[in-house]
Amino acid sequence: QKEVEQDPGPLSVxxxxxxxxxxxxxxxxxxxFMWYRxxxxxxxxxxxxxxxSGNKEDGRFTAQVDKSSKYIxxxxxxxxxxxxxxxLCATEEGFQKLVFGTGTRLLVSx
Amino acid sequence: xxxxxxxxxxxxxxxxxSVKIECRSLDFQATTMFWYRQFPKQSxxxxxxxxxxxxxxxxxxxxKDKFLINHASLTLSTLTVTSAHPEDSSFYxxxxxxxxxxxxxxxxxxxxLTVT
Numbered sequence: 001q002k003e004v005e006q007d008p009g010p011l012s013v014x015x016x017x018x019x020x021x022x023x024x025x026x027x028x029x030x031x032x033f034m035w036y037r038x039x040x041x042x043x044x045x046x047x048x049x050x051x052x053s054g055n056k057e058d059g060r061f062t063a064q065v066d067k068s069s070k071y072i073x074x075x076x077x078x079x080x081x082x083x084x085x086x087x088l089c090a091t092e093e094g095f096q097k098l099v100f101g102t103g104t105r106l107l108v109s110x
Numbered sequence: 111x112x113x114x115x116x117x118x119x120x121x122x123x124x125x126x127x128s129v130k131i132e133c134r135s136l137d138f139q140a141t142t143m144f145w146y147r148q149f150p151k152q153s154x155x156x157x158x159x160x161x162x163x164x165x166x167x168x169x170x171x172x173x174k175d176k177f178l179i180n181h182a183s184l185t186l187s188t189l190t191v192t193s194a195h196p197e198d199s200s201f202y203x204x205x206x207x208x209x210x211x212x213x214x215x216x217x218x219x220x221x222x223l224t225v226t
Binding site for chain 1: 144154201216217218219
């Protein structure tokens with residue numbers, strides 16, 4: 001079983017839609033959860049991070065962690081074509097060691 | 111702030127040769143740098159962690175003699191792929207973290223290596 005599971009997609013939505021991206025993880029000891037955005041042939045860019053359970057909002061983005069079900073989500077409101085990218089969830093396995101999901105490719109059509 | 115660069119952005123080399131990739135933190139001092147490898151449609155896999163002035167710590171299954179990592183200064187780490195083979199063709203990405211930060215890593219733009 002992979003430590004972090006993520007549906008690879010692609011997920012296609014029309015502009016303006018609400019997007020829900022999800023990951024599950026296996027180790028209940030994980031505390032930090034991150035979402036990265038990666039454009040094609042570029043390095044990942046940190047979007048948001050959360051600690052333990054709860055929600056965190058930043059503009060159009062909301063990150064949600066449910067530790068009881070080991071489920072993490074990223075919601076994007078009013079999606080834009082510029083949001084088209086691969087979104088990677090990640091968690092911190094040990095000191096500074098990040099474990100990534102495979103990424104979900106999002107396509108937002110105008 | 112917190113910009114990481116990589117050079118080259120892409121490289122093609124012949125099988126059996128070695129290639130060096132540089133990773134630089136441009137506007138901060140990185141006590142720790144990380145090297146990842148990403149195959150098409152797969153996730154980033156951590157290869158090794160390096161601290162300035164120390165030997166790198168390699169992940170299980172990564173050959174330390176094949177992937178030589180040097181972190182000689184707080185702003186520069188290098189990855190040398192020695193005796194490269196076609197199966198080493200991949201996207202190599204480095205990241206750097208600020209002192210004391212555990213979860214926040216700043217990633218470089220990546221280097222695409224093709225071994226022919």
